[in-house]
Amino acid sequence: MKKKKSISLISDFLKNKGLSRRAFMKTTAATGAAVSFGGGLLPQMKALAATSSSPGKDQGKWLPATCQGCTSWCSQQVYVINGRAVKVRGNPSSKVNLGAGCPRSHLALQQVYDPDRIKTPMKRTNPKKGRHEDPKFVSISWDEALNTIADKIMELRDANETHKYMLMRGRYSYMRDVLYDRMTKIIGSPNNISHSALCAEAEKFGPYYTEGYWGYRQYDVTNARYILLWGADPLAANRQVSYYSKVWGDAINRATIAIVEPRLSATAAKADEWLPAKPGTDGALAVAIAHVLLTEGLWYKPFVGDFIDGQNLFIKGRQVDETLFEEKYTHGLVKWWNLELNDKTPEWAAGIIGLPVDQIRRVAIEYGKAAPHAISWLGGGPCMQVRGGFASMAVHALNGLVGAVDNVGGTLQANKEYTSKFPKPNDFMDDIAKKGKKHGKIDHRGRLQFPCIKKGKPGGGVITNNAAEGILNEDPNEIKVAIAYMNNFTFSAPQPERWERALSKIPFLTHITTNASEFSWFSDILLPDTHHMFEKWGYVKSHGNGYRHVTLMQPIIKNVWDYKTDETEIPWLIAEKLAEKGFDNLLRHYKTYIDPETGKEPTNEKEFALYSLKYATQKLWDPAQYKGGDKFDGWKALIQKGVWNSAPYPFKKRWGKMKTKTKQFEFYSETLKAALKKHAHNHETTVDEVMKATNYLARGEMAFIPHYEEPFILGDKKEYPFVHVDHKSRLNREGRSANCSWYYEFKDIDPGDEAWDDVAKINPIDAKRINIKNGDTIKVSSPTGSLVCTAKLWEGVRPGTVAKCYGQGHWVYGRLASKKFGKEPRGGSSNDIIPAQYEALSGASAYYGVTRIKIEKV
């Protein structure tokens, strides 16, 4: 049954909100009076609570934990009764999330006690692999599983083809390098492939090539006067949802909030300005705002500098002599103006982005007037697009224009923290390993069409989703043995059908996972993983509120099944098996992770898990090695609190000392220029050719400045009339909460969505045109795939676009996640319609503004 809520509901319910003044005064009086007359015929009951014997003792204890439901990585506490997790809340000791816990954190309880979590290792008994092949998994012992895995690795070692080993990483903690890096290297493979490029790499691209910072920003929202968000929805998704939820009510008081987003998001619901731009046109809006800031003289002079004679020569359509402008902490402003901005008026932009000129101008001027406390908040939306790299730069460059970078009420980088790296593997890499590691990577990073120039280094970043092509085409080589953990590329990566084929091709695949996922379906061995929040040792670092915290994961509940930890215990156990089989390098390496307190080397997987964490965090808890931030008098003290906080943010310390080529904030990116030239040089070609190969339109100097490029959207406009808009749910735990009943019970807290349903949100105007009604079952197709879900007519979505939330559409994972386990999905997975396209400069997969779709009634 579909809900069709009448518009009048709230007004109906609140209809006396506008009480007359007299009635109001009467009410106030009555409120006081009412307190005293509860009587009459009304039955009064002696307060059970107040009169009965003294309240019971608390049965449990709040123990520290860390939530990885999204990459906010909040420090949490778990209420534990007799080794059983009962409740979750924010850790009040964290200065990043300040004791706040977002809604999705509570779903961790339903995750950890999910009956459909795999409880024992399993092996596949059906040798045929495919989506419609039941793997016929049967339980086996840890011993058998580990022996099998070790045997397969030894086969590679014996055959001198260790490069055919591959490690795939999904959700990780900073214990990751034990498994991801050290084990892969010591076995001897270049192929440790992280999920990072499915996550946000393009979002880090803009900040890096303007201010030299590769990482997520934190935003000083409580001191901001204007917050301009681009495809970011901090009240719902990534990052610091808890923190921003806590202070948003205050931020709203002081700042004007404007949000660029084709869908009315949770954050847009509370915003002053909603700018539902056409997908892929963010760059046009950004440069138009920059144009206004300059022509109106609103740039922040103490940061950017000024014309020598003080007269604003930024006049529409006119070139400016570079020598007339003296920059302070920035570089290349006039070049940017001359190359891009001079004619990018709001009038020019309006047609492209589909917003009124006066709104663009108004937002630009108010944003400029709020300088330097004016945040241009770069979310994934504008960047995780085929041509998103320059939009990423353009949006972030606005922060430079208004001096918000590293400034109070502006955009900040991460604070310093003092965790240590694990011991180096080099001494344990034998010749086989060294040789194996020299092979090319399976994801093709660094090739001409995939520069992946992370931190200025061509091939420095990962291009996760392309690894499927590498495996399928055996390019540069086949993959024979693979281990993957806490990832689900067959669900989380665009065009997952490629992964289904790729994984089917790998002769021996091990999946370390909590639930049997779409990835597990193609695996030979499944290993039951611990849940990050309750069952493992580990740590993550995260920043917000002008602080950084290092928050610990600890085994705080009874491990009632035979789960083992992905990043520490399992590699240790594999290392033991390898040693038994004659290859002990890995085990010897792991034995160097000594307990800093006792100096003992680990003797089993449990000790190893604990020692490696103590090792990595020693500078945080060991008073003898204190470096800064919170001070503890020992390991015990740290694990009791569960979180270490950095020193407060040092504002403006990076002005003039940024990690760019020029040390300045670059509007003309010398840093990008150098990186692109290096990449071109690697392939003996020109930057123009690189641009061409990566699907960019920029040629010449344009490749080094933030600018607008027409979006690259797949699909013929006639056949596929709508542009797809993907978004995340407040209750998504990175696609892992779909087996929690609370997920469905509360799914409607995503504006426009429905409980116990998976909807595509269509503007009523569009729906009328294609004759779709609310609640219709529809098939949504793109040139690369299709899904089936329910139609929802909603005003909160831009006509011409259709918004669909990511998170449902599992066909395994659990009894609730799928409609029929192993057979039929519940809802539709957005990735089924998103083509495997890339923002190739960063390697990021394109999720937004990347495909057109059509809708048919089923």
Place this chain on the structure above:
Amino acid sequence: MSESKTSNGLFFTWLGLLGVAILIGLFAAFKLLTEGHHLFNANDVLIWSLPLGVYIYLALISSGLTLLASIPLVFGQKKYEPYAKRLIFLAIAALLSGFISIGLELGNIFHMVYIIISPNLSSPIWWMGAIYSLELIVLVLKFQRIHAGDLNSSTSKVLGKIGFLCALIAPLMIGSVFGLTESRVTYFGPVMSIYCLFMAILSGSALCLFYNLIHAQVTGNGISKDKESLFKELTRIFTGSLGAVILLTLIKFFIEGSTVIPEFLNYHKYAQAFGSIAGINIEVIFGLFLPFILISIPGLRYNQSTRVLTSALVLIGTFAMHMEILLAGQSRPVGPKAEQFPDVISYFPSIWEWIVFMLSIAVMLLLFTLGERFLKLGSDPA
């Protein structure tokens, strides 16, 4: 039927049928007790469904019958006396059956004891339950008196008076269960009580007419002359109450049609679950207007077939009207429940609800049958 010519074979087939219905009903009762009321097509918006409608219907019929019985028993109209015993018995049977229906609607009948040990005097439900319980006891006692031939002792008279008062107040209480719900204005507040009282008289007199006429047919006794004059008066009461209900219904229509209170605007959209002709509910046309017209035509008024037809129409019509009022007032989710439920709840009774309905009716019919057979309902006292 005891003195009838009907064969024993037919009689036992009839009893067998009722027995099967009751057995199925008992099974349903067991299922409801063990599995809960999700077996009903009710939910947290449409809270009360068919079984409650059946209860209201039967309880009001019982009140109506008791009120009719009070004409001889309280107001001393001697010529009605031959019918008093049967009326009282029918009232008891209807009320008991109604209780079965509401009993199976309750989530936890084992907690019923708290109605006595923890009464809430501000609750219309409590009063309704209390008065109907009292009425049942009084009716049984009174019946026992009549059966013993005692119509005129002071005990018997007091019982009659108490019964009358109960039958008068109980429909008002049923009405106030709905009418006192300030958040559901579509139940028309206090008017609902008056409406229920007239519905009680209407449906009671309809059953009285219908039953006696059918009884006369089945037993082949026909209607004697002095009885005919009684039937004339009964018909007059029937017609009068029909008119009163029509009047109230028309007022309700006019208010519904002209008000701008949002609840009513929505209400109007789905208050016609059984369909409508020219904007008027089917059950009102065939359950009120048509019988009223037929019975008002002088040539038809004293025709037995007309009486049977009209009273049957009214019996069906009033039931439909109760159901519709009950359902329409709950069709729209209140407040936040609109988040989980559709704007309008569509409803059709589940098989289990039908069984409860069937059980109640079967019990009532069984009581009628046994009463006629063994309790000399038709025999004039003294």
Place this chain on the structure above:
Amino acid sequence: MPRYAMVIDLQRCTGCSACSISCRNENNVPDGIYWANKITETSGVFPNVRYHYIPTLCNHCENAPCVRGCPTRAMHKLENGITMHNPKKCIGCKYCEFNCPYGVIYFNWTQPHKPWKNNNKVLDGTTSPKEEVKKVGGKTIPYYNPEREDTLPGIRQKGVVEKCTFCDHRVRRGKLPRCVDACPADARIFGDMNDPDSKVRQLLGKFRPFRLREQIGTEPHVFYIKNFNPANYQPSKGGI
């Protein structure tokens, strides 16, 4: 005796429903039943459109229709103003639910937490919900909160109604109701209406609060201040 009340600051509220989910958790509430809930609305036509959210819960009315109508006094008022329910006395007539003007009372139509009683597993190496609960040691649900038992059956049986109790079991332990504690936005403020210095009274004095359906005279103890969307706009006199 205190008289408890709650103020909800809609401007602080982000509409995230952490209140509702944590309430489920605290009170072991089965799926389908919402002690804490919301009223949402998308108003306007593109592009002039916004989404609004009002968190709801039992209003703990001074003149509670549910209490007035309950035939057995299962629904009753505590001296501290909390509208409390005693399922032992509840006959399941659902009149409180029918009577409640705010749609916050729910009936247990079936065995609570039925899916957790299921005995099937999806794979050889997984388990059934029932076994999971048994092994973990919860009661009916693995994350069962036994502290709810202080004043109510930890899980209410089928056939009775249930609703928000302002977390009376926590309040008597000197703890804030869970929804208040769990609200990441600090949008819920709880306190004693009889204490002139309480935060609740301060806020009620500072702002013009409103309550749901005030016109029907129930005197709710849940007050709302400010607006979910406090958006500003360019001053204008409009036009002809």
